[in-house]
Amino acid sequence: MSTGLRDWMRRGNGLVWLSAGVLAFAVLMIGGLVGLIAARGLGFFWPAPLVLFETPAGPVLGEVADREPARGGEPGRIQLRVGNRDLFGQDFRWYPESELRNPTLPEDALMVERSEYGVFLGRVKELRKDGLTVSTGPAALDEALERLPGARKAQAGIRAVEKGEVGRLNTALEAIRLERKALERRPDPARQPQLDAREAELRSRYADLEGRLDHLRAEAKRLTVLLEAWDGQVKEMPLPQVVRLVPSNRLGLPGKLKVYASRLWEFVSDDPRESNTEGGIFPAIFGTVMMVLLMSALGVPLGVLAALYLREYARDGWLVRAIRVAVNNLAGVPSIVFGVFGLGFFVYTLGGSLDRLFFPERLPTPTFGTGGILWASLTLALLTVPVVIVATEEALAAVPRFQREASMALGATKWQTLWNIVLPGAMPGILTGLILAMARGAGEVAPLMLTGVVKLAPSMPLDGTFPFLHLDRKFMHLGFHIYDVGFQSPNSEAAKPMVFMTTLLLLAVVVALNLAAIRIRRRLRARLGGSTF
Numbered sequence: 001m002s003t004g005l006r007d008w009m010r011r012g013n014g015l016v017w018l019s020a021g022v023l024a025f026a027v028l029m030i031g032g033l034v035g036l037i038a039a040r041g042l043g044f045f046w047p048a049p050l051v052l053f054e055t056p057a058g059p060v061l062g063e064v065a066d067r068e069p070a071r072g073g074e075p076g077r078i079q080l081r082v083g084n085r086d087l088f089g090q091d092f093r094w095y096p097e098s099e100l101r102n103p104t105l106p107e108d109a110l111m112v113e114r115s116e117y118g119v120f121l122g123r124v125k126e127l128r129k130d131g132l133t134v135s136t137g138p139a140a141l142d143e144a145l146e147r148l149p150g151a152r153k154a155q156a157g158i159r160a161v162e163k164g165e166v167g168r169l170n171t172a173l174e175a176i177r178l179e180r181k182a183l184e185r186r187p188d189p190a191r192q193p194q195l196d197a198r199e200a201e202l203r204s205r206y207a208d209l210e211g212r213l214d215h216l217r218a219e220a221k222r223l224t225v226l227l228e229a230w231d232g233q234v235k236e237m238p239l240p241q242v243v244r245l246v247p248s249n250r251l252g253l254p255g256k257l258k259v260y261a262s263r264l265w266e267f268v269s270d271d272p273r274e275s276n277t278e279g280g281i282f283p284a285i286f287g288t289v290m291m292v293l294l295m296s297a298l299g300v301p302l303g304v305l306a307a308l309y310l311r312e313y314a315r316d317g318w319l320v321r322a323i324r325v326a327v328n329n330l331a332g333v334p335s336i337v338f339g340v341f342g343l344g345f346f347v348y349t350l351g352g353s354l355d356r357l358f359f360p361e362r363l364p365t366p367t368f369g370t371g372g373i374l375w376a377s378l379t380l381a382l383l384t385v386p387v388v389i390v391a392t393e394e395a396l397a398a399v400p401r402f403q404r405e406a407s408m409a410l411g412a413t414k415w416q417t418l419w420n421i422v423l424p425g426a427m428p429g430i431l432t433g434l435i436l437a438m439a440r441g442a443g444e445v446a447p448l449m450l451t452g453v454v455k456l457a458p459s460m461p462l463d464g465t466f467p468f469l470h471l472d473r474k475f476m477h478l479g480f481h482i483y484d485v486g487f488q489s490p491n492s493e494a495a496k497p498m499v500f501m502t503t504l505l506l507l508a509v510v511v512a513l514n515l516a517a518i519r520i521r522r523r524l525r526a527r528l529g530g531s532t533f
Contacts, residue, residue: 041501042504044497045267050062050109061082078100080094082121109121109123112244121230127140147223173206274491277485277495281502287457287461287476288506289509292442296441302388303385307390336450343371346379350368352368367472371453379451380441383441395432427521428521442513453474454475457475478505478506
């Protein structure tokens with residue numbers, strides 16, 4: 001070995017370059033993974049061409065979804081998204097490449113995104129009103145595109161009435177039913193006539209609302225569109241059931257960008273449909289963020305108080321050392337164990353006791369004695385408490401000792417010193433523990449499956465109905481949504497893009513929450529003149 005090489009190694013330059021290379025490799029791996037997820041997910045929203053092929057069985061229209069090259073004597077195959085599940089029975093089909101001949105891009109080919117049965121691929125044959133033909137052929141497509149926004153607005157109004165006014169009336173009627181049940185145990189003759197009058201008023205309003213909804217639904221069904229598949233089969237459906245009309249082959253770049261933006265906005269702002277394989281995932285985004293915030297609000301104070309006692313008040317001895325060992329071991333316990341504990345203690349024991357004490361009239365239907373966002377947040381709070389304790393203890397130890405001594409020399413008590421000197425100085429480190437806790441808690445799925453997460457939640461935990469925050473309700477979560485769509489969906493091929501997009505969105509939510517906490521920590525450090533932790 002030459003003298004220059006020995007000197008280079010002696011100074012540690014080899015280790016520096018090795019460390020830099022490993023770091024660069026890790027960054028490339030992470031960037032490649034995120035790039036793959038983004039490409040497979042974001043590319044799904046771009047309107048692909050609709051290709052018409054000639055096959056021995058007749059013409060086939062579809063989007064080219066995947067290709068398998070020929071290998072080992074086996075011919076190559078092409079997967080087409082043919083849609084029309086209600087007519088053909090499946091959305092995706094594989095064809096030998098040799099059978100697909102004479103590909104063309106027909107100008108009148110159309111993708112119809114529907115609220116039920118997935119997409120329809122074909123053409124618009126007629127537009128009808130009250131069963132009478134309004135227009136046919138290309139003119140029917142143009143008129144359908146013109147009338148679709150108004151029809152969708154009317155359909156959204158119907159859904160708003162169903163979820164808003166009807167939901168509030170059902171809630172009020174349910175409250176009266178529960179109060180009647182409570183009066184069976186504690187009779188109140190004066191209250192019964194008041195409940196009768198109130199119920200009669202609500203039922204009258206309910207009947208009026210039902211009549212109004214029936215009228216709106218009938219009006220929505222007056223305008224229908226007759227669709228024709230490329231094999232000649234036809235399908236008539238009300239125009240409000242059409243989510244989007246996409247004539248992919250005749251769209252220019254501005255039109256495709258408009259469709260792309262519309263689909264992307266629908267994904268992040270709308271409710272899911274078709275077994276979560278289409279539509280949006282807004283309830284899952286909302287549930288994930290709300291669960292993380294509740295988990296942080298419940299777990300971080302507990303971890304900070306425990307660390308404060310262990311570091312500042314407890315005398316060092318075998319008991320304190322045993323507690324620290326237990327805390328470190330808890331950080332390595334599998335998350336499903338916390339889920340089983342949460343189910344047994346929070347849901348069945350604590351929740352069941354709350355039901356018997358405060359909601360006896362609702363039994364045997366449980367209120368808090370079943371999974372909900374409160375119990376899921378508490379379970380994850382316990383899961384992340386060890387991380388907060390360890391980070392907080394390190395932050396408290398990093399506060400210079402002379403600051404404590406100076407405060408006490410000026411006459412401050414130990415509590416005043418902790419509150420005014422130690423905790424503010426340790427706050428950046430405490431926020432580091434919060435960041436680590438959020439990063440771990442946001443991605444956990446196993447405990448949530450036992451304590452409150454569901455495939456589809458009819459109502460979100462936060463809404464406009466008193467008391468507005470409903471901690472007993474079940475919720476949706478992005479992590480569970482990935483598991484459900486990827487492994488439990490009956491239409492796995494259609495679910496693949498949703499898996500990639502939901503994964504990308506979960507990463508974005510975790511990064512956004514962490515960046516918010518990091519920004520707060522940075523401001524605290526700047527205000528406090530820096531921190532050693």
